[in-house]
Amino acid sequence: MKRNEEPTPEAQAEYERIGEEMASVGVARGKMFTSQALLLNGKAIACLMGSSMAFKLGRENLELERALSLDGAVLFDPSGMGRPFKDWAEVPQSGMEEWAGLAEAALAAKLAE
Incomplete structure (x- = not known):
């Protein structure tokens, strides 16, 4: 997936x-890897790449x-250099109907840490 591509x-x-x-539960918008991100207590739980x-x-x-398991999803490799994060999934726009549920799951995972 292209790293410098503008979102549709x-x-x-x-x-x-x-x-x-998610703002009502304390999630704020910010930056991560120069991309737009959703943050909880300053830590990224999701980002738009x-x-x-x-x-x-x-x-x-x-x-x-x-x-x-979603079509086109991969482990998230923000550098594009073959060093993916093993706890992040990158889901393409074709799986956008799943994004909200995955954001909720990311929030739950962060709260459980």
Whole structure:
């Protein structure tokens, strides 16, 4: 997935919608790896990378496995250099209908730490 790609209007709108919904539980919008991110207590739980969204779901987690089973989903490699984070899943826009649920799962994983 391209690292410097601008999000499509649809991906941007869904990111914004999710951020607005999660604001009531303390999630704020900010930056991570120069990308737009959803943060809880200053720590990223999700970010918009081009027209994909990545979610920190935790290692060996059923939600991570579920996310990676989606068509086109991969372990999140923000550098694009073959060093993926083993607890993050990057889900393309084709799986956008799953983004809100994955954001909720990322929030739950962060709260459980």
